Every structure is written in C-alpha cells, then in structure tokens.
Amino acid sequence: MKVTKDKTExxxxxxxxxxxxxxxxxxxxxxxxxxxxxANIPGFRKGxxxxxxxxxxxxxxxxMEEAINDMIPDAYExxxxxxxxxPIAQPEIELTKSEPVTFTAVVPLVPxxxxxxxxxxxxxxxxxxxxxxEVDHVIEHLQHQNAIWEPMERPxxxxxxxxxxxxxxxxxxxxxxxxxLQYAVEPGSNFPAPGFSEQILGMNRDEEKEFEITLxxxxxxTELAGKKVAFKVKITExxxxxxxxxxDDFAKTVSSECQDVKALREIILxxxxxxxxxxxxxxxxxxxxxxxxxxxKLEYPPVIVERExxxxxxxxxxxxxxxxxxxxxxxxxxxxxxEEMRKDLQPRAEKRVKQSLVxxxxxxxxxxxxxxxxxxxxxxxxxxxxxxxxxAEARQQLESSTDNIKDMLEIRKALQKLAETAKxxxxxxxxxxx
Numbered sequence: 001m002k003v004t005k006d007k008t009e010x011x012x013x014x015x016x017x018x019x020x021x022x023x024x025x026x027x028x029x030x031x032x033x034x035x036x037x038x039a040n041i042p043g044f045r046k047g048x049x050x051x052x053x054x055x056x057x058x059x060x061x062x063x064m065e066e067a068i069n070d071m072i073p074d075a076y077e078x079x080x081x082x083x084x085x086x087p088i089a090q091p092e093i094e095l096t097k098s099e100p101v102t103f104t105a106v107v108p109l110v111p112x113x114x115x116x117x118x119x120x121x122x123x124x125x126x127x128x129x130x131x132x133x134e135v136d137h138v139i140e141h142l143q144h145q146n147a148i149w150e151p152m153e154r155p156x157x158x159x160x161x162x163x164x165x166x167x168x169x170x171x172x173x174x175x176x177x178x179x180x181l182q183y184a185v186e187p188g189s190n191f192p193a194p195g196f197s198e199q200i201l202g203m204n205r206d207e208e209k210e211f212e213i214t215l216x217x218x219x220x221x222t223e224l225a226g227k228k229v230a231f232k233v234k235i236t237e238x239x240x241x242x243x244x245x246x247x248d249d250f251a252k253t254v255s256s257e258c259q260d261v262k263a264l265r266e267i268i269l270x271x272x273x274x275x276x277x278x279x280x281x282x283x284x285x286x287x288x289x290x291x292x293x294x295x296x297k298l299e300y301p302p303v304i305v306e307r308e309x310x311x312x313x314x315x316x317x318x319x320x321x322x323x324x325x326x327x328x329x330x331x332x333x334x335x336x337x338x339e340e341m342r343k344d345l346q347p348r349a350e351k352r353v354k355q356s357l358v359x360x361x362x363x364x365x366x367x368x369x370x371x372x373x374x375x376x377x378x379x380x381x382x383x384x385x386x387x388x389x390x391x392a393e394a395r396q397q398l399e400s401s402t403d404n405i406k407d408m409l410e411i412r413k414a415l416q417k418l419a420e421t422a423k424x425x426x427x428x429x430x431x432x433x434x
Contacts, residue, residue, distance in 0.1 A: 001079070012302075013085055013107040087107045087108055089307075091105045112298075121418075123284065143243045147244065163239075165179045170224050171227055193213045210230070210231065214229075288415075300353065368410050375409065378405055
C-alpha cells in the first residue's frame with residue numbers, strides 16, 4: 001500500500017492511497033468466501049461453489065465491489081497511522097481507480113488557532129440610557145393589557161374588536177367557516193385575507209355583507225394564490241377598547257409591590273435598565289470577540305461548521321414541532337427546502353464556531369480552570385429553571401455531561417477575562433503567547 005499526503009489545508013489532510021495487487025487479491029478471496037455463502041448456484045451446495053464459478057455466476061465486478069468496500073476502511077486506518085494523523089470526524093473518501101485500486105481521503109483534523117495579542121483590543125462599553133418616554137410606552141402597553149372592551153351601538157371602526165360569523169369559499173372549496181369569531185379590525189391585516197378588515201369597516205351590528213377578495217400571487221397557501229374568495233359576513237357584536245385611567249389604583253392592579261404611580265414608574269425604569277444593560281453587554285462581548293477573531297489565525301475543517309448547522313437546524317425544527325406546526329406546511333409557508341434552511345444558517349454557524357474556537361484557545365492559553373464545585377453549582381442553576389416533571393431526566397442528562405458543562409464554563413470565564421481586558425480604561429495585561 002502506497003500512501004501520499006498531497007497537502008494539508010484548512011486543518012484537512014488530503015491523502016491518496018494506492019493498493020498493491022496482492023492486497024486486492026487477498027480482499028477478492030475474502031469477498032468470494034463471504035459471497036459464496038449467500039449465493040444459490042445450481043449444481044452446488046451453498047458455500048461450496050469454486051471461485052471461478054461464483055465469478056461467472058454473479059459477476060467478477062460484484063466480487064471486486066465487495067472486496068473494495070471491505071478493504072478501504074482497513075487501508076484508511078493504516079494510512080492514518082502511517083501519516084500520524086488523528087481525525088476528529090469521518091473522512092470524505094472517493095474511489096478514483098479500480099486497477100490498481102486507488103482512493104482519496106480528505107481527513108478532518110484538529111483546528112489550529114493562533115491568537116493575536118488581545119491586550120491591544122480596547123473598546124469602550126456603552127452605558128444604558130433609558131428615557132421617561134420609554135417608561136411611558138410600557139405604561140401605555142399595560143393600559144391596553146388591562147383595558148375593558150365595551151359593547152357599542154355604532155358602525156365598526158378601526159381598532160374595534162368584533163364578533164362575526166363568516167363563511168367563505170375559494171372556487172368551491174371551503175376557505176374560512178367560523179361562527180362567533182373574535183376579530184380585531186386593523187386595516188392592513190392579512191387575516192383571513194388581505195383587505196378583509198377594510199371590507200367590514202362601517203358595518204353595523206346584525207348587518208350582513210357579501211364580497212369577494214382576490215388573493216395575492218404570493219399568498220402563503222400557494223394552492224390558493226391568485227384565486228378569488230367569496231365571503232359572507234354577519235356582525236353580531238361590536239366592542240371598543242376602554243383604557244383604564246393611570247392612577248394609584250391602576251398601579252396597584254398592575255403590581256402588588258406598587259402603592260402609587262411613582263413606584264410603578266420606578267420598577268419599570270429599573271426593569272428597562274436591566275434589560276438594556278444586558279443587551280449592551282451582549283453587543284459589547286460580540287464586538288470584543290470579533291476583534292479577537294480579526295487579529296487571530298483560524299484554520300478548521302468545514303465539518304465543524306456543518307455540525308453546528310445541523311445542531312442549529314435541529315433546534316429550529318424541534319421548536320417548530322413543539323409549536324404544533326406541521327413541518328411541511330412551515331416549509332411551504334416560508335418557501336424553502338431543508339437544504340435552503342441549512343444554507344441560511346451557515347453564516348450564524350460560522351460565527352459561533354469561530355467564537356468558540358478563539359475563546360477555547362484563550363481558556364487553554366491562559367490556563368483557565370473550572371472546579372468541580374463550579375460545575376455542580378451550574379447544574380443546580382440549570383435545574384432551578386427545569387419543570388418539576390422533567391427534573392429527574394434533566395438531572396441525569398446534566399450529570400452525564402459534566403465535561404461539556406466544564407468546557408462551557410471555561411469559555412464563559414475566557415469571555416469575561418477578554419471583556420474586562422478590552423475595556424478602554426484598563427491597562428494592557430501581560431499576555432502569554434505561544
């Protein structure tokens with residue numbers, strides 16, 4: 001067996017392996033012994049036909065295919081040992097010649113990360129600034145949440161909520177048939193069809209109306225795109241929103257911790273500040289990590305990104321299914337195939353891979369350590385947010401994944417160190433570079 005390492009690029013070794021004729025013959029003989037036991041050849045008991053008869057009966061090509069499929073895995077393992085390679089995933093193998101048997105293997109290797117001098121990274125974090133106007137917007141939202149809907153004896157107006165009976169069909173097929181449907185009248189709404197809200201504006205209680213709407217060419221249900229829908233609607237009730245007055249009683253209704261409007265505004269301001277600080281912290285960390293990526297050298301095999309894409313895609317599909325949405329209908333609605341979804345996730349996956357690699361290298365380079373107590377504390381933190389019915393299974397999974405939790409905590413500590421070092425008012429630290 002002759003092994004040639006053609007090149008090493010992006011943490012992938014490109015090998016060419018050429019088998020000796022004697023190796024192929026040995027594999028052919030073994031393939032014959034395997035296939036003869038399965039073949040029913042007239043005139044011979046199973047497993048007793050000579051090789052030349054078996055080759056004539058089932059074809060020499062079939063025996064060679066069996067031989068090659070059997071010999072390549074062993075040959076690949078020997079090639080790895082000869083070249084002193086340690087793959088991190090399955091290779092891409094391609095048979096390029098059958099005589100002599102020759103195949104190529106693209107071997108994914110451990111990423112090679114060379115960090116830049118991160119003491120040069122200096123970024124000033126933004127301070128959270130929440131305005132009174134933002135507090136006003138939250139209070140307005142709370143007003144709507146606590147509003148009362150009063151029946152009205154007048155024509156339907158924008159922002160009303162109406163109770164309607166609706167029957168409709170598109171070219172003889174049922175579209176929407178509902179009695180007692182609660183419907184928010186908002187011009188521009190696409191439910192149940194674009195222009196529906198506009199059609200019922202001005203109608204009175206107990207009034208009936210018939211009308212047609214032509215669905216747009218890009219309608220989400222493609223089988224109905226461009227078709228006319230005939231509607232028959234009856235208004236049975238019209239309600240208008242009545243907002244509560246903003247006073248101390250309103251504040252007490254919103255929160256038992258509030259005795260007056262002033263206290264309510266203080267709580268809202270504190271909550272908005274906390275959210276804004278968390279958002280700015282996340283943005284700051286993203287900038288710092290990206291700065292480190294920009295000054296570092298990263299080489300990694302594409303399979304790592306593919307793994308991350310698969311993980312992100314599985315998360316997305318699981319969320320869709322948990323929401324009770326049929327996957328095929330979802331894909332039809334967004335007009336994408338699973339392959340297109342994977343392509344859309346690639347930039348996000350690449351970003352996450354790069355972030356993980358540089359932070360992992362930083363943790364290693366700075367000799368960041370995580371104690372068993374810290375791992376146990378993290379498990380308890382995660383358990384605190386787990387529903388009671390799922391706790392037994394969740395604890396078992398977490399306690400069997402302590403290495404992953406430790407890695408995650410090391411990366412978290414590395415990020416904290418990087419973020420602190422990058423603050424513009426900090427002096428450069430002595431950095432250990434390899």
